[in-house]
Amino acid sequence: MLSSGSHDEGVADCRVQKVVVQPFLGDILMFLENMQEIRRELENTLGKGKVLSEDFILSSYIRDGTLFYYPLNKPSVIVFPDSSEDVQKIIKIANKYKIPVVASAGRTSSWGAVDSNQGIAIDMCRMNKVIEIDKKNLTFTVQAGVNVHHMNRELVKNGFYYPTHPLNMAPISFGSEVCKNTGGEVGCMYGHAAKRVIGLEVVLGNGDILKTGSSRVIKNVPYFQQSGLPDLTQLFVAAEGAYGVITEVTMGMQMVPVAHQGMDIKFEGSMDGFRSIIDVCQELRMRKGIACNAHLVDFYCMWVFERGFAGKGVEVDGEVVRKKFGHILIVEIDSFVSEEECDLKREAVLEICKKHGGQYIGDEMAKAFEAGIRGECAVTKALFNESSPMVPFWADLPYEYVTPFYEKSLDLLDRYNWPRKRMGFIGAFGDESCLTFYFTYPNPHDTADVEKSIEVNLRILELYTEMGAIPYRTGRIWRPYILDKLDPSYLSYVRSIKKKFDPNNIMNPGVSVFEEEY
Amino acid sequence: MKIGKEFVEKMKKNEAYRKVYECLCCGACASLWPNEHRCSMATRYQGSEANPRGLNWIIQSLLEDKLSFSPGLVDFVFRCTTCNQCTVNCPASLEPRSYIEALRRDLVEEGAIPKSVMEVFQSVSRFGNVWGKSKNERSSWAKDSDIKTVSEAKDFEYLLFLGDSAYVERNQETIKKLVNVLQKSGVRFAYLGNEERSSGNEILRMGEAGLFEMLAEQNISLFKKYGIKKIIALSPHSYHALKNEYPKIDLDLKVEAIHYTQLIRDLLVKGKIRFSKDLNIKAAYHDSCYLGKHNSIYEEPREILSAIPGLVLVEMDYAREKSVCCGGGGGAQWIERGDGVVVENIRFKQAMDMNLDVLVTACPLCAQQFEAAKEYFSEGRMIVRDVIELVYDAL
Numbered sequence: 069m070l071s072s073g074s075h076d077e078g079v080a081d082c083r084v085q086k087v088v089v090q091p092f093l094g095d096i097l098m099f100l101e102n103m104q105e106i107r108r109e110l111e112n113t114l115g116k117g118k119v120l121s122e123d124f125i126l127s128s129y130i131r132d133g134t135l136f137y138y139p140l141n142k143p144s145v146i147v148f149p150d151s152s153e154d155v156q157k158i159i160k161i162a163n164k165y166k167i168p169v170v171a172s173a174g175r176t177s178s179w180g181a182v183d184s185n186q187g188i189a190i191d192m193c194r195m196n197k198v199i200e201i202d203k204k205n206l207t208f209t210v211q212a213g214v215n216v217h218h219m220n221r222e223l224v225k226n227g228f229y230y231p232t233h234p235l236n237m238a239p240i241s242f243g244s245e246v247c248k249n250t251g252g253e254v255g256c257m258y259g260h261a262a263k264r265v266i267g268l269e270v271v272l273g274n275g276d277i278l279k280t281g282s283s284r285v286i287k288n289v290p291y292f293q294q295s296g297l298p299d300l301t302q303l304f305v306a307a308e309g310a311y312g313v314i315t316e317v318t319m320g321m322q323m324v325p326v327a328h329q330g331m332d333i334k335f336e337g338s339m340d341g342f343r344s345i346i347d348v349c350q351e352l353r354m355r356k357g358i359a360c361n362a363h364l365v366d367f368y369c370m371w372v373f374e375r376g377f378a379g380k381g382v383e384v385d386g387e388v389v390r391k392k393f394g395h396i397l398i399v400e401i402d403s404f405v406s407e408e409e410c411d412l413k414r415e416a417v418l419e420i421c422k423k424h425g426g427q428y429i430g431d432e433m434a435k436a437f438e439a440g441i442r443g444e445c446a447v448t449k450a451l452f453n454e455s456s457p458m459v460p461f462w463a464d465l466p467y468e469y470v471t472p473f474y475e476k477s478l479d480l481l482d483r484y485n486w487p488r489k490r491m492g493f494i495g496a497f498g499d500e501s502c503l504t505f506y507f508t509y510p511n512p513h514d515t516a517d518v519e520k521s522i523e524v525n526l527r528i529l530e531l532y533t534e535m536g537a538i539p540y541r542t543g544r545i546w547r548p549y550i551l552d553k554l555d556p557s558y559l560s561y562v563r564s565i566k567k568k569f570d571p572n573n574i575m576n577p578g579v580s581v582f583e584e585e586y
Numbered sequence: 587m588k589i590g591k592e593f594v595e596k597m598k599k600n601e602a603y604r605k606v607y608e609c610l611c612c613g614a615c616a617s618l619w620p621n622e623h624r625c626s627m628a629t630r631y632q633g634s635e636a637n638p639r640g641l642n643w644i645i646q647s648l649l650e651d652k653l654s655f656s657p658g659l660v661d662f663v664f665r666c667t668t669c670n671q672c673t674v675n676c677p678a679s680l681e682p683r684s685y686i687e688a689l690r691r692d693l694v695e696e697g698a699i700p701k702s703v704m705e706v707f708q709s710v711s712r713f714g715n716v717w718g719k720s721k722n723e724r725s726s727w728a729k730d731s732d733i734k735t736v737s738e739a740k741d742f743e744y745l746l747f748l749g750d751s752a753y754v755e756r757n758q759e760t761i762k763k764l765v766n767v768l769q770k771s772g773v774r775f776a777y778l779g780n781e782e783r784s785s786g787n788e789i790l791r792m793g794e795a796g797l798f799e800m801l802a803e804q805n806i807s808l809f810k811k812y813g814i815k816k817i818i819a820l821s822p823h824s825y826h827a828l829k830n831e832y833p834k835i836d837l838d839l840k841v842e843a844i845h846y847t848q849l850i851r852d853l854l855v856k857g858k859i860r861f862s863k864d865l866n867i868k869a870a871y872h873d874s875c876y877l878g879k880h881n882s883i884y885e886e887p888r889e890i891l892s893a894i895p896g897l898v899l900v901e902m903d904y905a906r907e908k909s910v911c912c913g914g915g916g917g918a919q920w921i922e923r924g925d926g927v928v929v930e931n932i933r934f935k936q937a938m939d940m941n942l943d944v945l946v947t948a949c950p951l952c953a954q955q956f957e958a959a960k961e962y963f964s965e966g967r968m969i970v971r972d973v974i975e976l977v978y979d980a981l
Contacts (some may be wrong), residue, residue, distance in 0.1 A: 117925040124659040125631055127647040128640030133611045148633060175634060176613050193634040221903070231916045239613040239634065380679060449677040452610055 074393075079493065091301055099167040100186065103144050106165050110147055110188075113157045118148045129189050133178035136518050137525075137545055138411040140180070142171075143189035150194040152231075152315040155271040159313070162188055162574045163275060170576045171313045173213045174196055174239035176249060179543025181308050190313060198222065207266055210317040212243030228321045231258035237500075242317040248541045249306040258322075258360065260501070262305045269316035270304055273570025280304065281318060303565065307575040308542065325360075325402035327410040330434025331418070333426040337367035339392035343471045344424040345397050349497040350467055351420050352399070358413050361400035362497040363437065366474070369398055369451075369492030372509070373433075376450025386489065397426060400433050451492070461528055462509035462540035467502050468496060469535045476535075477528055478505065488526050503540065506532075542580040551581060589655035589698050598649055601689040605680050606642040606649075615639050615672035615682060626667040626911050630924030636662070637892055638672040638682035645685070653912055660698050661921070663689050667929070668791045668916030669875040674907050690793030695937060699793075700959075707794050710801065714783040715750045715850045725779045727758035733765050736812040738943045739776035744849075745814045746777045749824035751950035756957055757820075758831070760950060763978035764820060764846060770981065771858045775818065781808055790831060792917035802827070802835040809841055822876035822883075822916065822949045829881070845877060847948050850857035851886040861980040864896035864954045867943040869976070872902060872956075873909035873931065874949035887948045889974050894980045910936070912947075912955040919951070934959035938968060948973045 110221035111119045120126075122145070130142050144167075149155045155171075158434030162169045173195075175182065184187075188403065192213035199209040203226060210219060216230065219242070223229050244250070251260030259263075267281015268336065280300040292428040295568035304311055333348075345364050352359050365373070370393040374384045399417050401407040419430055436450075465473055474493060481488055495502065506528055529549055539546040551559075559581060566573070566582040577583065597603050616625045616637040625637035635643075635979060641663075641888040647653035652853055663686065672682040699707070725735075736745065746768070751757035768775055786801035808814075819825035828843035853859045871891055877883045884906045891899045904910050913919070913929025934956050937945040947953050956970040 120633065122629060122658045124644050124647075124653060124656060125633070125640075125663065127634070127644050128635035129643070130647065131609075131611055131643045135611060146633065173634060174613050175639075176611060191633045191635070194632065210638060448612070448614070449679075452612070452677040513604060526685045576691065 084180060099165050100144065102165055102167075106161065106167060106188075107145050109161050110145060110158065113161065114147060114149070114154055118150070118154070120146045120148075128132060129175070129184070132172070132175045132182055133445045134180050134543070134545070135178075136512075137178075137522060138180035138183070141186045143184035143531075144186055144190045146191055148191050148194045152271055152277055155190065155313050155315055155417070158188065158190060159271055159273065159275045159574075162185060163273075163372040163572050166572050166574060168577050169273075169313075169574050171212075171309050173241035173244055174215070176238040176240060177244060177541070177543070179541060181248070181541060181543035182576070183544065183578065185562065185577060187574075192313075193243060193316060195243075201226065201228075201321075203228070206320055206321055208321055209316060210242050212246075212314045212373075213241050214315055214317075216240045216242060216245065219307055223321055224324060227324055229324050230264070230319060230321050236529075240318065243314040245319075246305055246314055246317055247308050250541075251501075257491065258498075262302060264320045265301055265305060266320055268304055268314055268318070270300055270312040270314050272312035273572070273575040274568075277315075278312070283361070306541065306580075307582075308579045310566060310579055310582045312575060323404060325404055327403040327407040328400065329404075329410050330398065330400045330431045330438055331414065331415055332429050332431055332433045333393045333397040333399065333418075333421045334393055334429045337390040339471070341395045341425070341474055342366065342474055344426065345395055345495075346467060346470050347424040348397060348421055348424050348426060349495075349502075351424075352417065353497065354465075357571060358401075359399050359417055360402040361398075363494035364493075364497065365396045365398065366493040367393065367395050368488055369494055370394075371489065372492045373450045376452070393429075396433060397421065398437055400434060400438065429582050460505045461525060461532065462505050463532045463537035464501045464503050464540065465532070465535065465537050465549040467497075470502060470504065470535075473504075473531065473535045473537075476531055480527055480531060481508075481524065484520070484521070484524050484527070504537075544578055544580075547580060554581060589693075589696060593655070593692070593696055594648055595653070597645075597689075597692065600688065600692075602685045603645055603649060605685060606645045608678050608680055608922065609639060610678055611639060611640040612677060613639055614675040614677055615833050621851045623636050625672070626669060626722050626913055626916075626918060626927070626937070627665045628793070628829075628927040629660060629665050629913065629918065629921070629929060630661065630926045632926035634924065638666075638676075638686070641682070641686065642680075645689075645951040651669040657699070660693055662692065663916055664700050664703055664792065664813050665797075665917050665921055667875070667911050667913055669911035671875075671908075673910065674726050674879055687791060687793065690791075691795055692793075694793035694795075696769050700921060702793055702922060703917060706792070706917070706920050707797055708788065710784055710786075710789055710797055714801070714804070716752060716784055716788065717753045722780050723753050723783060725777075727752060727761055728777075728779070731762060731765055732769075734776050735779035736776045736808075736814070737779075739774075742774045742776040742882075743816060744773060744775040745809070745812070745817045746775045747785070747817050747824055747828065747843075748777060748782065749819070749821045749950075751821050752756040752782075754950065754954060756954060757950040760972040760975055761820060763972075767859070767974060767978055767981065768818075771853045773853070778808055778812075785819075785821075785827040787823040787827035787831070788915070790827065791915070798831070799835055802832050806832060806836050806839060809839070810825065814841055814946075817841055818846050818849055819843060820846055820950065822874050822881070823951060826876045826880050845881075845883060845948070847877070847883065847886040847890060850977060851889050852975065854890060859977065859981070861893070861895050861977075863980045865894055865976065865980055866896040867947045868898045868900060868941070869944040869946050869971075870900050870902045870937060870940060871905075871973075872912070872937070872945060872947045872952060874947055874952045875909065875911050875915055877948055878909055879907055887946075890973055890977060891946060891981055894976055897976065898979075900940065900942070912952040914951040914955040919933060919955070928959075928962075930955040931962060934963065944969055944971050944976070946971050946973055946976065 107121050126142050130140050147158055168185035170182050170184050171190040171192055172182040173192040195211035197211045201208045220229050245261040247263055249261050270278045335345050349362050356515035371386050371389045374389050378384050401410050459543050492507050494505040508521050511517045525567045533549045628636035666686050706716050714721050783801050784803045786798040790798035825845040833839050871887055910933045
């Protein structure tokens with residue numbers, strides 16, 4: 069249980085309703101006593117330039133995308149490996165002293181996923197080499213700290229791209245993509261990391277280096293997804309670093325589409341309109357490949373965008389927005405054949421939308437979303453211009469529950485007197501999944517407002533789990549809500565693997581579902 | 587240096603610092619950099635959090651009494667080159683540079699300044715320039731030139747403001763060529779000679795607002811004394827100070843400041859500059875931060891270069907508002923480098939990988955930084971040139 073406070077006096081702590089597991093509580097004092105020795109050993113082993121422990125530098129690692137929800141522990145030392153062998157040395161020392169280790173790169177993870185537990189924080193940013201781009205077999209291999217945006221810039225020069233890119237400018241690494249099984253806003257159609265990852269190199273918690281990928285383990289063959297050998301890769305997908313540190317990633321890439329079109333379809337800004345959009349998305353989903361991407365931006369989120377585009381502090385009439393935009397469905401279409409094929413798909417999509425009451429209003433939002441993929445931030449700036457939002461909740465919902473969830477969530481906001489003007493909902497729909505983003509906008513300078521927002525969001529989280537949502541990532545915050553819903557046999561095997569790979573439980577202890585609760 | 591609790595108490599009352607609580611931790615302040623680089627603040631500590639986002643959490647820790655100031659932290663604050671990338675990128679409109687500069691101002695007031703920065707302040711205070719050289723050496727480059735000072739010239743339209751680049755041998759070549767091109771184009775101009783003082787841009791960026799005000803007032807009094815109405819600035823840093831900061835010092839100041847590339851482009855359009863030589867080179871233009879990100883001047887240098895016969899102009903990766911800083915601005919050139927990122931080498935290497943004949947810039951500070959990078963790489967083939975040098979070569 070974490071205490072509350074005020075950053076007018078001290079800190080805006082979060083208040084988490086359920087107990088957060090801190091399995092290292094007993095051992096923290098022991099390794100902290102040895103910290104000088106540990107730092108010295110790391111410096112002697114890795115070299116001084118790879119180890120930082122000045123207090124202000126450690127303080128720069130106290131937050132990630134979790135923001136107000138969970139005040140991360142300050143690490144005791146930060147290390148900067150540039151090879152798998154360096155990582156192995158770090159893990160060896162960590163096992164010797166039984167000190168927790170967590171790896172991160174871009175630090176945009178959320179939900180308390182990368183808490184150092186006051187131990188060693190591995191900053192993967194120097195593991196940033198592109199090892200290979202295999203144009204014939206459509207794969208690329210990178211060290212885990214390579215930035216997704218940077219990689220796409222390189223791939224696009226060669227006519228390829230990695231399609232599960234995030235719709236913002238964050239420094240997201242490939243190691244993180246796998247640890248969190250992300251896919252960004254286009255992952256729903258082209259697949260999340262789980263689908264794209266071919267193989268990995270991992271330094272396990274026991275110090276062993278393990279290569280995975282059913283073809284990656286055969287010497288002198290290129291990397292394919294399919295082979296006749298058992299594939300351990302998926303064990304590490306969404307493991308949030310609890311089994312080991314991912315040091316290399318091989319991903320599938322694809323050709324840049326020959327043609328691309330986008331369109332904004334307006335639906336009534338009501339529950340009926342929302343329901344219609346979900347029906348459209350279900351129909352699009354049935355016709356595999358007709359659209360590469362479909363985003364629902366609800367009326368409240370459109371209102372946020374309009375306020376964002378208008379400028380900070382500028383008032384925008386909600387009813388004008390509702391009349392002009394309603395709920396918007398942004399559909400993007402790719403073709404790997406021709407512009408004509410794109411046109412055909414477009415017509416088919418418009419027919420479906422029209423059947424359900426949708427009206428084509430242009431492609432402004434579609435273009436803004438597409439530009440975001442190139443790192444042009446107009447969309448994200450508009451979204452964030454209101455104020456810093458709470459960490460948005462991302463969860464996959466079964467299609468049939470999206471509308472009832474949305475309806476109940478609005479009722480919940482009303483019950484808690486949270487103004488609907490300060491929320492937004494985005495859905496990313498595809499044949500792979502139905503990923504929803506739910507966010508509220510607190511005033512970060514008003515502790516009471518922040519705490520209320522946390523409480524509202526945790527109620528939304530409960531609502532998600534009641535309605536069968538799958539966490540987009542578990543971290544530490546979602547864990548208490550999901551544990552009792554998991555199959556005990558599954559949990560048992562996940563935990564057995566944890567004990568095998570990480571016998572001393574040094575790898576990101578407390579994250580996700582890998583340990584018993586107490 | 588010792589910074590006590592009173593300093594932090596003062597920080598708590600300053601609204602500028604409260605902005606750090608609005609940070610989303612999105613990392614946009616650093617993300618659009620090339621893969622191997624985060625921010626110029628990483629010149630000692632190469633890590634993902636040696637950037638404005640990390641500084642936000644440091645400031646939060648200070649405000650919450652969880653962290654004390656240290657010499658290392660003070661040093662870190664002075665590593666920012668004020669390139670403005672964080673401000674351009676930030677989706678929450680935090681303008682990190684504004685509170686980095688606020689923190690510098692507060693530290694300067696407290697007397698908590700890195701030694702090398704203090705030396706620059708002392709140099710400016712004594713000699714009116716950042717290099718510690720005599721005021722009388724400012725126009726030493728002009729001994730073989732027929733450029734006239736404002737007191738000598740009978741009639742002139744523009745003041746040519748050279749800034750402290752006039753003391754740097756490498757940049758003196760640029761100056762001579764600029765003077766030559768302006769004369770050949772029929773521009774009526776003069777310069778302040780040894781009366782000129784540093785524009786003070788880097789002094790202001792480093793937090794010495796009082797010293798900057800002194801410099802600005804000295805220069806402004808000269809503008810008024812000589813009836814200056816229009817100024818051509820050689821350096822984007824001087825340009826930025828003259829255009830954006832000086833009017834805040836003197837609200838009655840009625841002077842139009844332009845960067846020289848703006849004038850040269852106009853002269854080209856009017857046919858006052860004609861090229862006769864084919865340069866036969868492949869070149870890329872590097873957008874300097876103070877011309878580009880701070881003042882949105884991107885096209886004029888490109889238009890000039892595109893007009894030069896035989897010059898094939900290619901675009902660098904990370905161009906215009908995404909340009910990678912040369913690492914010299916904001917006082918960073920005077921901060922002792924550590925084992926971290928060598929900023930100018932990153933940009934220079936990008937240029938080398940493009941197989942260029944010439945890396946072009948319109949900023950004397952960028953030119954200095956890249957010449958240093960050239961020495962580091964022992965790169966023989968690619969040369970560094972200012973835009974005006976290529977104009978001169980093609981005349």
